[in-house]
Amino acid sequence: MATSDAAPAIRAQALKKQFGAVVAVDGLDLSVRRGEVYGFLGPNGSGKSTTIRMLCGLLLPSGGEIDVLGYRIPKEAEALKRRIGYMTQRFALYEDLTVAENLSFLAAVHELSRAVAKARIDEALERYWLGNLRNQLAGAMSGGEKQRLALAGTLLHRPDLLFLDEPTSAVDPQSRREFWDSLFELADGGTTLLVSTHYMDEAERCTRLAILDHGRIVADGSPQDLIAALPGRTLLVNGPRPREAQRVLVDAEGVIALAQIGASLRVLGSAHADLEATLAAKLASARVDAEVRATAPNLEDVFVAATRKQLRPRPPA
Amino acid sequence: MNLRRLGSIVLKELRQLRRDRLTSAMIVGIPSMQLVLFGYAINMDVRHLDGAVLDEAATARSRELIQQIVATEVIDVDYVASSAQEVDALLRAGRISAALVVPPDFESRMENRERPALQIIVDGSDQVIQQAARQLASFPVYDAIGWTQRTAPIEVVNFYNPERRAPVNTVPGLIGVILTMTMVIFTALALVRERERGNLEMLIATPVSPWELTIGKVLPFVAIGLVQVTIVLLLGELLFNVPIRGSLLDLYLAALAFIVATLSLGILISTLAKSQFQAMQMGFFSLLPQILLSGFMFPYAGMPVAAQWLAEILPLTHFLRLVRGIMLRGAGLAELWPPLTALGVFIVVALTLAVARVHKRLD
Secondary structure (H helix, E strand, O other): OOOOOOOOOEEEEEEEEEEOOEEEEEEEEEEEOOOOEEEEEOOOOOOHHHHHHHHHOOOOOOEEEEEEOOEEEOOOHHHHOOOEEEEOOOOOOOOOOEHHHHHHHHHHHOOOOHHHHHHHHHHHHHHOOOHHHOOOEHHHOOHHHHHHHHHHHHHOOOOOEEEEEOOOOOOOHHHHHHHHHHHHHHHHOOOEEEEEEOOHHHHHHOOEEEEEEOOEEEEEEOHHHHHHOOOOEEEEEEOOOHHHHHHHHOOOOOEEEEEEEOOEEEEEEOOOOOHHHHHHHHHHHOOOOOEEEEEOOOHHHHHHHHHHHHHOOOOOO | OOHHHHHHHHHHHHHHHHHOHHHHHHHHHHHHHHHHHHHHHHHOOOOOEEEEEEEOOOOHHHHHHHHHHHHOOOEEEEEEOOOHHHHHHHHHHOOOOEEEEEOOOHHHHHHHOOOOOEEEEEOOOOHHHHHHHHHHHOOOHHHHHOOOOOOOOEEEEEOOOOOOOOHHHHHHHHHHHHHHHHHHHHHHHHHHHHHHHOHHHHHOOOOOOHHHHHHHHHHHHHHHHHHHHHHHHHHHHHHHOOOOOOOHHHHHHHHHHHHHHHHHHHHHHHHHOOOHHHHHHHHHHHHHHHHHHOOOOOOHHHOOHHHHHHHHHOHHHHHHHHHHHHHOOOOOOOOOHHHHHHHHHHHHHHHHHHHHHOOOOOO
């Protein structure tokens, strides 16, 4: 077991997964350092869950190499399972068991002694505000409570590496923020986290992230680096009739993507310096009253630009 | 295999079972209901069968005997036939279920007592009616006339079903049928349900082993199966006076072997099925040949060779041999080693196949 601190927690090379004719993961290279909060950002069907499942040893890769915490996967998956936590996309604990019953079941599954189990369960109930829900059936709890229970259960055996597959998809915004605070607490304690999401604000909080599209990583780096490296420019079109402006600009040269944000129109365009002027002229000639100005790019622009590039060369099906 | 982990799975199953009211009710409800339904349908005291009388002797004594038999109210005389052909026609048309036939040489038969004095012809296509006929067959003809009995005075001619079966034969078999039904259905759902609810994906990402998972799911139902055996035995004794001639311990050991065999089949189905619905279908599909071919419904000896081979694979066939041997013939387990060994082989094969199919992977 070669697990020096310098070695990455997760390393995957040319990872591939095919389900019949469908290629879910297509030559993915990944390196996650220890102690990172690494994000997987991507639309549904981009291969996030499939990749996580292969990294945990739950799916056999069709090709490529995986090394997680020094274990060769899938060969040494059983040994790895003692050191990771995996929080599935769907609530996977037993809805017909109480909070305490679920936790003591998981503690026993991970071979914790009764004394250790009791201490850790009490601590988890306190830390994740589940103390007064101890005897509540899991099925009768809210989305946020279930999420906290699932996290508490995943952490009982103190895993070194935590996989979280869209952990906040069924949770309200307040619970989401609290949940992410808990994740950073874990990262501070030295746990490595790999989190998949399709929320931009969550992706922005990761120390590093990969944008997945059609089973490939189309961009990766820290959120700041990704934004700084955005090849195009972002413009804001302000006017009384944003929908008309959108109609005029949708096929204009240099425009990669358009989205209406409130009363204004957000334009992701090519890197031309005179893009503002071109678009303003186009709007004027169509008699649409609007003002065009540059704005600071954000992660969503990066996401749109990265996933667009992939879409363009594909022949229409 | 880690005992703490195994224990935690058993405990978890029991807790879930306790909260599943429908299943809990089924554990007690199915055996009680089935025993009462089957038991009474088969063992019912039949009265007022539609019947006919053909008195070819027409003597004072024959008329007196017919009077006395009719007085038992088992047969009503709806028709007075004048020929055997008429009786035959009435029976075939389903207008009567039984006929009393007094032969022309009734008087001399009563004197010689070498051949039965009269016949009751019954519609053997109906088991219940056979039962009634058997009641009549024990009617003390000679006592009624004032003589003591030497040979059977009444001969039952079973028209459509030559094989007669006693109700005591049915109740022991019913233990097997009830266990097959409940055990297979309960466990067939066990793993599929976890997969459908998403629990399995969480579970296989932990160090739990396929053996722990399989055995942990089977064990609680072993106890439940033994509870069901007890219910059937108690009700069988209370309601139908079914005897247990062999040792009770042997009976429970045989039941234990059969329960584990049936649970192994159920868990195997659970690893094959893709959904709970499919598991139910496969469960019922496995039930039908067991009920039909095991010898519960039809005698094993009468089946074609191919069906007998198939029957040899089914656990219920072997359990019926065990349970009938122990309960009715008073045999011991040592004498009954062949069916017991067959159950053992079935358990090893089914359980190994099931565990081999419990992957700790999703694909």
